[in-house]
Amino acid sequence: MIYMDYNATAPVHPEVLEAILPFYREQFGNPSSIHWAGRMVKGAVEEAREETAALVGCAPSEIVFTSCGSESDNMAIKGTASALRNRGNHIITTAVEHPAVLNTCLYLEHQGFRITRLPVNREGLIDMNELQAAITAETVLVSAMFANNETGVIFPVASIGAICRERGVPFHCDAVQAVGKVPVDCRGMEIGLLSLSGHKLGAPKGIGALVVRKGMKLHPLIHGGAQERNRRAGTENVAGIVALGKACRIARDEMAGGAARVGGLRDRLEKGIMALFPQARLNGHREKRLTTTANISFTGLEADSLLLNLDLAGIAVSSGSACSSGTLKSSPVLAAMGVDPAAAKGSIRFSLGRLNTDADVDHVLRVLPEIIERLQKK
Ligand SMILES: Cc1ncc(COP(=O)(O)O)c(C=O)c1O
Structure with a gap:
């Protein structure tokens, strides 16, 4: 998990x-x-x-x-x-x-x-x-x-x-x-x-x-x-x-070291995803943001399907979209940023922390291609 x-x-x-x-x-x-x-x-x-x-x-x-x-x-x-x-x-x-x-x-x-x-x-x-x-x-x-x-x-x-x-x-x-x-x-x-x-x-x-x-x-x-x-x-x-x-x-004791370590994992995850799925777009300022968070639009895919498939593979992430009265509503935050609705609907938030390891990033990057391929065929 x-x-x-x-x-x-x-x-x-x-x-x-x-x-x-x-x-x-x-x-x-x-x-x-x-x-x-x-x-x-x-x-x-x-x-x-x-x-x-x-x-x-x-x-x-x-x-x-x-x-x-x-x-x-x-x-x-x-x-x-x-x-x-x-x-x-x-x-x-x-x-x-x-x-x-x-x-x-x-x-x-x-x-x-x-x-x-x-x-x-x-x-x-x-x-x-x-x-x-x-x-x-x-x-x-x-x-x-x-x-x-x-x-x-x-x-x-x-x-x-x-x-x-x-x-x-x-x-x-x-x-x-x-x-x-x-x-x-x-x-x-x-x-x-x-x-x-x-x-x-x-x-x-x-x-x-x-x-x-x-x-x-x-x-x-x-x-x-x-x-x-x-x-x-x-x-x-x-x-x-x-x-x-x-x-x-x-x-207070661990913040500086932790932020740098988790930032390294987050950056590797982002780079890996961009290489796997070139249509992917990063949401938010590249530098002025937490080192722990990556919000990525998988344009053309539905965030909830992506989230569900990742969950089936034991990977817990979150999507900014919420299903209300049968329609998928995209995140108000991404909408306020002017992110294209199609891109916003395919947005996933990865937020990393203390217990994440290099092996976790490797695993996500290993299972993602198959999931993306499956969803693209739908
Ligand atoms: C920016 C921000 N403010 C407030 C809250 C609410 O905090 P709590 O869950 O402790 O009520 C959250 C929780 O996600 C948050 O991210």
Whole structure:
């Protein structure tokens, strides 16, 4: 079995699993309790907060643990919209955000907010002049992602941060696909709010975080107790938090080496595919993207058939297209990039990670020609 769908989720790191087991056994306390059982876990939560903060360049007190990346995105956008409603009702985002951002903005649009969705060019990048021009006195938030989940394209986050600071507009960055893969620095990149998700970097599903930099005005999404400095009520997911801290620690140690190694595999996979199938086209900027991701259009083929056949051969990848009401709808991200619909319908995302090897790439390149040939005959 070969797994090349790391952008969907990554396997739990064995050291992370080891680190969290005690929190399902003897270290069961509630961190809000003042007795020994509570104290036992409180320290672990705070240590994880420090590790998480260290990976993304913020203060530990600026980390709010959440349940996932989607919750972090919702909290950042709805929380800011609610807190700054009196200042204005305009939000700027981009056409290629994850549904956790796009659908949250759509919800606010129905609530009376005006949403600007910045277009992207053929390489998946926004135009900084268009961002500048879109900001008005009514703008209460710019939400732009760090790295795209489908193409891996990396936005010029520091430049977006600088523009937002200059214009006095809060900047939220969905960095779910970037954290643990590329350096992320909230301070240096002037990011006010940053979303991340544990299951993309070796922690289990069900844990995420939102960085809320000092001075950001934000209403909570979940009301209740005083956990997370009154920003997010609910008894903490202690094991999840410890897992995220450990995964962040490992990422800090291994990120640079891992990105280079996986990048080598990804490049070899891409080259191999281009040689096998000359009609194949790479989607997204060639350099400004994650070293882990390859989004390739197999023009003339249907992505879902390709995906199914790869799955039968034990290879897990993903397609950007989704079948809705019997018709194959191609990815909104590729559509926003102006990828020809026929090419978009044949697009497959390979996203590699820690456990992939040279042998995996060899295997994919060995089984692909037969699959392509079979599908072309249909
Ligand atoms: C860019 C991006 N944002 C947000 C999310 C949502 O994260 P979660 O699955 O933790 O809710 C994802 C998940 O794929 C993502 O890729």
